[in-house]
Every structure is written in structure tokens, then in C-alpha cells.
Amino acid sequence: MAKRVSLSGNEAVAFGMKQINPDVVAAFPITPSTEVPQYFSQFVANGQVDTEFVPVESEHSAMSACLGAAAAGGRVMTATASAGLALMWEMLYVGASMRTPLVLAVTNRALSGPINIHNDHSDTMGARDSGWIQLYSESAQEAYDNLIQAVRIGEHKDVQLPVMVCYDGFITSHAVENLEMLEDADVKNFVGENRIAPYALLGKEPMSMGPLDLPNHYFEHKRLQAEAMKNAKNVILEVAAEYEKLSGRKYSFFEEYKMEDAEAAIVVINSTAGTAKYVVDNLRAQGKKVGLIKIRVFRPFPAEEIAKALKNVKAVAIMDKLDGFSASGGPLFNEVRSAMYGVADGKIVTSYIYGLGGRDVTSVNIEKVYSDLFSAIETGKYEVYNYLGVRE
Template sequence: MPEIKALTGDQAVAEAMKQINPDVVPAYPITPQTEIAMTFAKFVADGDVDTEMIRVESEHSAMSACVGASAAGARAMTATSSAGLALMWEIVGVASGLRLPIVMNVVNRALSAPINIHCDHSDSMGCRDLSWIQIYSEDAQEAYEHTILAVRLAENKKVLLPVMVMQDGFITSHSLENVEVLEDSKIKKFIGEYKPHKPLLDIKNPVTYGPLPLQNAYFEMKRQQIDAMENAHKIFLDIGEELSKITKRKYYYFEEYKTKDAKAVIVVLNSTAGTTKAVIDRMRQEGKKVGLLKIRLFRPFPYKEVANALKDIKFAAVLDRSDSFGANAPLYSEIKNSLYDLTKRPKLQNCIFGLGGRDISEDDIEKLFSDLLKGNVSDKVKFIGLNE
């Protein structure tokens, strides 16, 4: 039987890692990810898993060790946040370029400077073009389940790309909440035995990882990477459906919450989707037609499906928890791109909120919905919760 436990988002991810039982986990502590590595280290010490945990001296080394382990034929996982991801950067691209199915939990935290330990999405958004699949999680339950799903997605032979699973730093990572932990045996069966694709340690079938292809072959290799990302689209749904059979929950590219007859919709990632749902429930009782589109899969981005979901909506606000300084913010940019081919499309309001962990209240969201319902939409960015 599944068990309902009180877990933080970080503990829930560690619980998923325990059930996955990866071969190698190199990790370096950084707030607010630390509790993942710390909790998992305890599982290793207690003999609950037979993972080789490598205490590296930096995140650059954490990802390097993941790359080495994964190329050798091991199932490798790690976790990080903010500056940790930034320091890893060079090897993050190596992992995807070498087509290594590494799974990494990123607990979203603002980037320096100025230094800040709280949540925004500038860390993971900063590497949205590094050819990692990106899955965003609303709560601890989703972070747990997405981590399990990610392993299968990464390792699929038609994909073979690393996956990043996000959740909001402190807001979910350190919030204690109900988590339904699934049966070990079911997860073990779902994950399956790892059969690495062309591992280095298969000495009877020698392969080369990381050669030097210049003008002659680099382009072709990148083209294969583009195809792999394209394949991930469908395979994400297939694996999600398989996981649904165990969890009875759905894993579509996004979640539509009361959008069917909605006039105004908010599009957002991670924990703010939860707060938005609470506001929607209240406003719906007053007969206000409001809804939510919560994006789960950000890379590869489901353009066509998003367009279809939004085509009959009158007004939509896209809420970004990071900016692209000098360009449209990451989520807004993708939503706007999705709508280009439609003849009838919603009017969009871009909002930036929550940088460096600035709170967003239910009142903030209610006010935004009220503005949308009045057709109060401007092409200027709205900064929610900013003192100016």
C-alpha cells in the first residue's frame, strides 16, 4: 500500500532516489538543495540503498563525476541549486552533448549577485538551451513523482538526454506536507534494471565518448540531439501514462485547472500554480470564470498543445519568476511563440514576480485575475509585489 508521509519537497526527492537506488550519486551541498543530498546520504549510510555516494569538492566535479559514471554505464543522479548549477555549467552541456541519461534535481534559487538564498527560476531558466529536458513541479508530491518519471525518460533509447526536475526553493523544498510514497516494489518494477546504452566499460564493444568532431561532424551530432529532444515529446506522454497506472495521477505536458469555460487564465510554473488554484477555487464560487495553465514540461516545449489549450481564452497572464534581461522573460516568450499561428488568440499580459523569493499572495493573484477579467491588459511588463 502507498503510505502517506509528512515530507518536505527535498525529503520527497530523496525518498524517490531511495526507491530508484541509483548506482552513483556525486553531490555537493548548497542551500536549499542540501536536504536532498543529506537525506540521501543517510539512506546510503543506513544501507537502504547500495549507491556509491561521492562527496566531491564542487558542483563542477559533481557533474563531472556524473558524466564519468554515466558514460561508464552507471545510473547517475545529483541535485543542486543556484550558484551550484552555475558552477556546473560547462559540464551540464557535456552531459547532454554526450547523450548521458543523468537525472538532476534543481531546487530553484536566485542567482548571485546580490547573493540571495530564496526562490526564483533564474538558475534553471539560465540553462534552458543546454539540451536538458526540464520538468517543473508544483509540490513535494510532483517533485517525487517527476523524479521517478525522469529516470525512465532520460534512459529511453530514443531520448538519451539528461533530465532536470525543478521545484521551488524553500517554498516547497522546506515545506512539510502530505506526500503519498508509492510502494517500493511498484517503483522498482517501473524503473527496471538499468541497461546502459553503449557503456565505456563494455570492453568487448569499445566506443569513444567525447571525440573531437570539427566542421566535419559536429553539426550532424547536434542534429541528432535535436531529434532526441523531439522524440522526448511523445515518450514523455508514454512514460507518464505508465506511471499513471501506479499513481492514478496524470502527467500531461501541462495541467489545465478549470480552464474549460475560463475567460481569464494564469500561466505559471511550480508552487505558484498551487496558490493560483486556491484563488481560482474562491473566485469560481463567486461565479468568476478563471483558470490556470500550469506548465510541467518546459523542455521540450509543447507549443502546439499550449496553443490549443489557450485558443479560446480571452485574456491570459504569464507569470515569470525570472527574466531574460533585455528580451521577453522565458515563460512569456514560449507562450507568445505558441500563439503565433493562431488566428484568434488571447491577449497576453506578462508579469514578473517573486525574484529572490519575494512573496506572492493570494490577494496579488486575485487582483491580477480581476484586471484580466476587465480586459485590463497591457503590453508593458507588470511587476507583481515590487516596491517602487
């Protein structure tokens, strides 16, 4: 039986970690993620978990300690945001290439400068090519559900990769909402035995990890790492199916909202998807054929599936909550547009960069995007690259 609760995103994640009861948590506090290690260290102090909590002196050290613990065979979790994730950068790549599963909860926050503590997706989108699996969350509920599934996905023998669970700083991390928590025993049963331990440094066989790798072998190891990311696609769906049986909540690579006969669609990530659903409902009530795709899994990128989902739209706006500074649209825009090539050709495809540094995203903003799309369909005239909500 699930428990109906009202929690902030950070509380939901901390309680999820408590239910998972990892072996090691090494963390360094940073706004707006601080509450996660803060609450969790209270669980440790109260003896409510068996975790070894390692208070470190920086995020680089936090990730290093986590990798060491995971390499030794421990089930490991941590949390960070923004500059904290940036300071972990070197170690993110090491963790992925060492094939050490661990779960990192990231409250998405803008990167400096100028200095800003508020939400956008610059931090995790910058880490998109680090080799980590990335799950994104619209709400506290999804952050909690993704966290629990992340353990199973990362530890699967065909995957063995670290997983980032991302949710919007403040908007989700500090807002109290309704959600359903699973029973402790159900989470314990779902995450099951630690699947890393037998294959790790302190496992059954002696081994060395993280060796020097020269040109004659590095490429083969990277190719094998890429295969693990491909394998993750099936594993993510398997774990989601099992989680649905337990929770009643359905997860996939992305959520399609009223896409069946949609002519104009938005592709978006995290909490803005919720606001966009509200707009879709209102526009549908006016008879407008609008839909929404909310990305849950950005790495591995579900290219074929997204292209298929967009096959019947006339126009699609792809929204990035960061500026990739490519001078040609944000990363989600480029990946989705590239995925559509040869599969969903002949569409109007536009880029919207929005919500930087915590700029509030309102239903009026989203209505503007749909209105732009219908105008593009009717007149054939439109801008490909757009900034939404910036003062012109």
C-alpha cells in the same frame, strides 16, 4: 499500495532516490538543496542503498563525476541549486551532447547578485537551452513523482538525455506536506533495469565518447540531439500514462485547471500554481470564468499543445519567476506568446515578472493579475510588460 506520508520536498526527493537506488551519486551541498545529498548519504552509510556516493569538491566536479559515471553506464543522480547549477554549466551541455541520461534534482533558488538564498527560477531557466529535459513540480508530491518518471524518460533509447527535476527552494524543499509514496518494490519495478548500460563505455561493445567534433560533423550531431528532444515528447506521455496506472496520478506536459470555458487564464510554473488554484476556486465561486495552466515540461517545450489550450481564452497572463533581462518579458512569456502565433491569435497576452529572490507570492497578488486581465478585456487597455509585487 501507496504509503500516506508527511514529508518536506527534500525528504520526498531523497526518499525517491533511495527507492530508485542509483549506481552513483556525486554531489556537493548548497542551500536549499543540501538536505538531499545529506539524507541520501545517510542511506548510503546505513547500507540501505547500493549506491557509490562521491563527495566532490565543487559542483563542476559533481557534474563531471556524474557524467563519467553515466558515460560508463551507471544510473546516476545528483542535486543542486542556484550557484551550484551555475558552476555545473559547462558540464550540463557536455552531458546533453554526450547523450548521457542522468537525473538532477534542482531546488530552484535565485542567482547572485545581490546574494540571495531564496526561491525564484533564475537558475534552471538559465539552463533552459543546455539540452536537458526540464520537469517542474508544484509540490513535494510532484517532485517525487517527476523524479521517478525522469529516470525512465532520460534512459529511453529514443531520448538518452539528462533530466532536471525542479521544485521551489524553501517553499517546496523545506515545507512539510502530505503526499503518497509508492512501495519500494513498485518503484524498483517501474524504473526497471538500467537501460544505459548496454550502450555505454562499459557496455557490450568498445567505444569512445566525447570526441573532438569539427565543423564537418558537429552540426549533424547537434541536429540528432535536437531530434532526441523531439522524441522526448512522446516518451514523456508514455511514461506518464504508465505512471498513472501505478500511482493514480495523472501527468502531462502541463496541467489545465478549470480551463474549459475560461476567459482569463494564467500560465505559471511550480508552487505559485497551487496558490493560483486557490484563487481560481474563489473567483469561480463568484462566477468568474478563470483558468490556469501549470507548466510541467518546459524542455521539450509543448508549443502546439499550449497554443491549443489557449485557443478559447480572451486574455492570458504569463508569469515568469525570473527576469530574463531581455527588456521584453521573461522566457516563459516569450515562448508561450511565440507558440500562440498563428494558432491562437487575437488574444490579450501579458507578461508578469514576480516573486524574485523569494518575494512571497500571495493570493492577493494572483487576484490582481486576474483583475488586470478582466480590466483589459473590458476596456481594451493594458500594459503588456508588468512587474508583480515590486515596490513602485
